[in-house]
Amino acid sequence: MEMKKIFIFIIGAALFLASCKKDPLNITPDGRLTLDQVFKDQIQTESFVNTIYGKIPLYFFNYNSYGFLAGITDEAQDNRNTFIGGMALQWQNGALTPSSSPLAGMLDYSIWWQGIGYSNLFLANIDNANISDTAKKSRLKGEVQMLRAFFYWELVKQYGPMPAVSKPFAAGFDFSALTRPSFQEVVNFIVSDCDAVIANQNVPLRITDASERGRFPKAVAYAIKTQALLFNASPLWNQSNDVSKWAAASQAGQQAIQALTVQGDYQLYQDYGQYFLKTQDLGGSILDHETIYELPYPAGVFSVINTIPTNGLIIGTSAGACPSQELVDSYDMQGTGEPAVLGYSDADHLQPIINPASGYDETNPYVGRDPRFYATVWFDGSHYGVINGVDHNIQAYVGGSDQLLPYLQFANTRTGYYLRKWYDPLIPANQLVQQSKWKKYRLAEIYLNYAEAENEANGPANAYAAVNIVRSRAGMPNLPAGLTQDQMRDRIHRERRVEFAYEEHRFWDVRRWKILSQTDKLVTGLQIAKNGGSFTYSRFVTERRGFGWQDKYLLFPIPLSEASLIPDFSKNQNPGW
Template identity: 35%
Template sequence: MKFQQFLITILAFVLSFTSCTDVLNMAPDGNMQMDEVLSDPDKVEALLNRCYNNIPQKGYSYWFFESLVVAASDDGYTSDEAQGVPTTGLYTDNNSASYHHLRDAHDGHGGNNTGYWTRSWEQIRLCSQFIELIDGAAVNKETDRGRFKAEARVLRAFFYMELVKWFGKVPVLESTIPFDSDFSTMTRASVYDVAKFVAADCDAALAEPNLPWRIDNPNDAMRVTKALALALKTKAMLFAASPLHNEGENHWEEAYTTAKDAVTRLKTNGYELFTKTTQPAVYGNGPGAAFRQLVTQNADYSATPRDKETIFQVRSGSVFVWHIGYIGSNMPNTYKSGTSPTQELVDAFETVDGKPVLDLAKPYKDEKHLQPNYNSVNTLYDPNNPYANRDPRLYETVLMNGSVMQFDSKPVKIETFVGGAHQVSFDVTNRSASRTGYYHNKMVTPGASGNNQINNSNWKYYRLGETMLDFAEAAAEAGHLEEARAAANEVRARSGMPNLPAGLSQQELVLRIRNERRVELAWEEQRYFDLRRWQKPDGDLSETCKWFTAMVITKNGDGSFTYKRQNISNNPRGGWQNRDLLLPLPLNEAATLESVTGQKWQNPGW
């Protein structure tokens, strides 16, 4: 009885309900027999729809409207750290295997943003079950059968990748498993083996002629496509090749060939970077205008879409970001500023001549980031005028002292200097002011405010620019330096940035591409995972995620400004230790699996 309890509570999400009892032959909703479902084409499609459940909505749909994963990376620091929300536990390092604030936080806004272990396994079981049943099910037309099966395969691959990102190695289960199976031999597969399984599912979907490359009907929003299959294959191999997961094996050449094939096929089938704004009245005509429009507007579903870059977007989850994640300080109808960009993120943006501000190999001379290690060949950057002549994406991502924004239909000049309207505050109870001296604006449509209430876009999981940077990284790591440069340069050109210089060494190019990822993909929940997969299994995040700095600005009598870096807190922020490279498996589940298999299942340090 105890073992059956284990099966039901721990692995029910990957088990087939195969039993002689009627209840176990029921459909997932528990209200009808499976035969009844499979004989009705509409119910078969509803069964497929269940496979789409539990896709996290991300963005600002985490509990209490926080951009939680960004706040847990070195790109952001929240002003909600003392409010008893998930970041409170993260920043004070109050996490354990029994309760982790990223894994187990309250999902009060219905965003499916927690319970990743349980939710993902539930969806994997539903997908596997559907794949096994669809060949004998009734469908409205025969072309549906192949498409539905392909969709279930892509969704299974999607949820496997969610598990890998958070937990690393997981079992590979190619089919549903009967209750009476021998679970004593179950093991956690290497990330490479998981990636190969993901690739096999995606390849099967790509071979299905009835799975489309793009969704062109709004009624089908969030349905998966061949484009998503390629993006998933690329991401899976990128993770498998990365130091945290490669187990000493070199998989970069395979990651490179996978990513190159993906980018080539995506472009052949109509995907391209969004390079010119279609709303200059909103976004202006500057070099960063298209970039900002891309990330703030929902992708459109059309045979000839405006946005040909977005690969996969959820269909809901947008919120009033101008109210809770923009500039809450002394602005009407705002509640809080939420997570603000760190000085470390601002430092990552190059000058317009394409030179990094800091030495990327060692950005800071000290542990606490108070002494920047400036790039000796950069002559354009001026520490006494630090926001001039920077990558245009900086101005589309960050509000800083002197920025001008439209709020309530009038221009507002940002004053983050001491005594200014939007000054930095280190009072942990002050949730309206920035902790960093900066405010976020990347996901906010210009002009959004109380009298122009525009939500952020629905979350975009994959876009061509991201997959091209996956390709650039894999190519650089595999030694294909010119191809790596070309892919990164294409992304940079969209925002008016010059090419990466020729003649960089392999290690120099890898560092430049890693920094390019940080700049291009800021606030898109990539940095949290990038920092972790770039570490070796015995590494930690002490160089990036232990100490954080703000810019404290003093306005002088002559109108000039003095800039001083200051640590946000006198204490290290939680989340930088070796154990923080991966989330813990739920405590009870890990213990039960270990007792059944005799193997170690829990992630290191938990």
């Protein structure tokens, strides 16, 4: 599909009530199009689809002040957390209210509803569109059904259940009559869209033509379905632990794996670290068989936003979202496959519970860890690359060129670590190369979604294979035989944490597991003192958070402007708001 634009004018910008109460297309004297004109012309109809795709956020490090969502989880401390207008400081200061959100413009109530509104308008008219190629018309319809499912799912995992609206609102619609459904009901609505796409033979399982980069393949429907059903079965939405919900999520995961890897040619990319440095290649002989959907546009110049201060002598501006000690502790030992740190014996996470069976050595904490650790984190002594013609190893110890500086500045880490994932040191920072794109959905998630649901539904026996294939790609040994359901649950939680580090899963996982108040109160770092050829390591609390971890943050508040107009939204505002 050629990426052309049309001037579709949505009256009312902010929230779906304002936009849906009026005609979403308007005749204007400056070349804008009427609804009839759009669907009488195939090019304009396809361009309308591109307009809907344009509502997908950038994600990645494009939150306010170039933040990662990870920076407000226990994965990281955002180095810019003292910047008054920044997302991290606003979040910690309690700026999320029914009247405002630090994540506005990215994870945004109005954006999700705009995407839904556009999708409904398209779906109400596509059957009568002037497109003679019925297969093309069917494919466009399928893509927009996926887009509607996407926007609905992003909306409800953030705000909880919302009215399932399948058609444009008619003139004079009584919005005050809208009510909030159950979470199950809205998940059923999302799944029905996904199932319609899965049954649509005109939607390809994967995109292979580079000219179609950015379009949804059918595999996205499988990804959304498995994720939605997994959330539906999780403690936040399944307080009675109804096993049938886990069974439904497991079945969806199993079907997705079958469709993608047996009927299709999806498979894990064999080099975990390199995977995040590569743009998805499309064509006849592709290397990346893992990515299900990658945003088609570069996120920005990563090397300027997340870099080490030594490299910053060239052009870097910030250390960015620096990995926490909690994230580092979550990586297993490669030799034994066992967790290095089992937890903490104190509330401040300064006294780790070391697993004696793991082989972990506190005096050599970076030796022998899961290879994904080395692909994700730059730590003291790790090899960075060549800077100004000189080979450089990270010097995070006190007095080193990349040392931890726990005061108000942006250039140096405040945790003792820097983010390695997505960063290619072979590309000089002063070239301002836009290195990376955001992989929204990938096959590894399907495996771990299935494994979690299967373990909860039927125990660990059949979950092993899905977890082990992900671990094997990373160079990790299989999980030990004989794990109980509880032990497998813990292993899967750990696996998701390290496999998806910084990919926004942690933000949502701790909410659906209802452990937010246990994980996000604080993050710690590691100060390193060099004494000749030896080092001493001291854990410390680098950030205590006053807000963002209480139970009310399991869901975002419905915006006040909506709750004031719809009585049921006000009556059933999310808990704590």
